Amino acid sequence: MSSIPTTTKTWILANHPKGAATYSSSDESATFKLVEQEIPKLGPNQVLVKTLFLSNDPAQRVSIESSIPAERLYAPPVQLQAPMKAGGLGEVIDSTADNIPKGTIVQAGLSWSEYIVLDAAAASPRKPLPNGLSLTHYLGALGGPGLTAYYGLVIIGEAKKGQRIVVSGAAGATGSMVVQIAKNVSIFFPQPKHETCAEKDRDEQIVGASEVIGIAGTDEKCRWVESLGADKCINYRSKTFEQxxxxxxxxxxxxxxxxxxxETLDIMLGRLKQGGVSIACGAISNYNAQQPSVLKNYFQVITMRLSIRGFIVLDYAPHFGEVIALFIKSLQEGKLKISDESEQVVSTPFADIPKTWLKLFDGGNTGKLVTKIV
Structure with a gap:
């Protein structure tokens, strides 16, 4: 029987980035630094988790940004010299919690650490998925990105049958789910933001968009987006993209x-109907930019009575379980396509965790980008 580790390797935030983040175990000016730390002993109702998979999310870049006041963020930023935050999946290797025995696979906020001690309440056991799907889909289509797609489109955007919808980042973890929800996936009413949503009160129907137009970064990605249900997809790297x-x-x-x-938002402000809605989910094109983007078409927000609606999916956390159950049902009914193509799992030595995370910002991944610790 292997012994319980007493130390863990951890990537900490050493410096706030200026532009793209950097990493090193020795460069004092790097954004992330690799260190070794002691593992605290377990207290009552705690678990020691070994990290297996890490979720890579654009919002992590915002959490290490120094130019945004902390009080204007929806979650506390990563503090200097603290471990980099990340959700993930891990195996419980020691436990003082009766309800989470050793060997359980859990989903939790793990950080970029080999091992982490968590309160049992912060670790959610994960059951096997249908169709032999990998548990990593709990980090993508059946996790935060899928939930973001649902609440953004259905609740914030109030998408309706017969509407025309454009989705940027359509080959990404969230965008690829937006395409499918807009076309095929049943939604239920009353809306999940209500305090109760009993089975007898549900009236399921599909959004039923008349047309979904995706935007992605290669012709190959566009063909995949169309296979999910988009009527057409446009390559934003094409020289004729705007036209x-x-x-x-x-x-x-x-x-x-x-x-x-x-720039894509700027173009789309000029392509929305009077009273149209722009759902502000993310702005990944700006996260590493050192100069703010300029919206030349902003005045059309006024002239065309447009709405730009920001949202944070965590506001709907009490109802996440209902929507994930809805996704699994849609998957079983063949209305939702989730497969190996829906994610890119990158086998990564612990020393290269930041390198894999940085793939988010070069547009190279299709679907959810997941780090597998090897």
């Missing part, structure tokens, strides 16, 4: 699900 997007949105559209911000 292609304007042509595709001829007659204008009702809803824009924005994952990227920047």
């Amino acid at each position: 292609d997007l304007i042509k595709a949105t001829d007659g204008f559209v009702d809803v824009y699900f924005d994952n990227v911000g920047g």
Whole structure:
């Protein structure tokens, strides 16, 4: 029987980044630094978790940004010299909690650490998924990105049958779920933000968008987005991207699900119908930029009576279980496509965790980007 570890390797936030983050075990100016720390002894109702998989999310970049006042963030930022925050999946290797024995696979906020001590209440055991799917989908389509897609489109965007919808970052973890929810996935009413949503009160129906237009970074990704249900997909790296997007949105559209911000948002402010809605989910094109983007079409927010609606999916946390159950049902009914193509799992030595995370910002991944610790 292997002994319980007493120390853990951990990536800490050593410096706030200026532009793209950097990492090193020795460079004092790097954003992230690799250190070794002692593991505290377990207290009552605690577990020691070995990290197996880490979730890579654009919002992590915001959590280490020094230019945004902490009081304007929805969650406390990572403090200097503290472990980098990350959700993930891990195996319980020691436990003082009766309800989470050793060997349990849990989902939790693990940080970029080999091992972490958690209160049992902060660790959620995960059951096997149908169709032999990997548990890593709890970090993507059946986790935060999928939930963000649902609440952003259905609740914040109030998407309706017959509407035309544009989705940027459509080959990403959230965007690829938006495409499917807009076309095929049943939703239920009353809305999940209500305090109760009993089975007898549910009236299931699909959003039923008349047209979904995706935006992705390669022709290959666009074909995948179309296989999920998009009517067409446009490559934003094409030299004719703006003209292609304007042509595709001829007659204008009702809803824009924005994952990227920047120039694409600016174009779309000019492509929304009067009263149209831009769902502000993310702005990944700006996260490493040292100069703010300029919205030349912003005045159309006024002239066309547009709404730009920001949201944080954590506001709906009490109802996450209901929506995940809905996704699993849709998966079993063939209305939702979740497969190996829905995620990119990168086998990563612990020393290269930041390197894999940085793949988020070069547009190279398809679906959810997951780090597998090897």
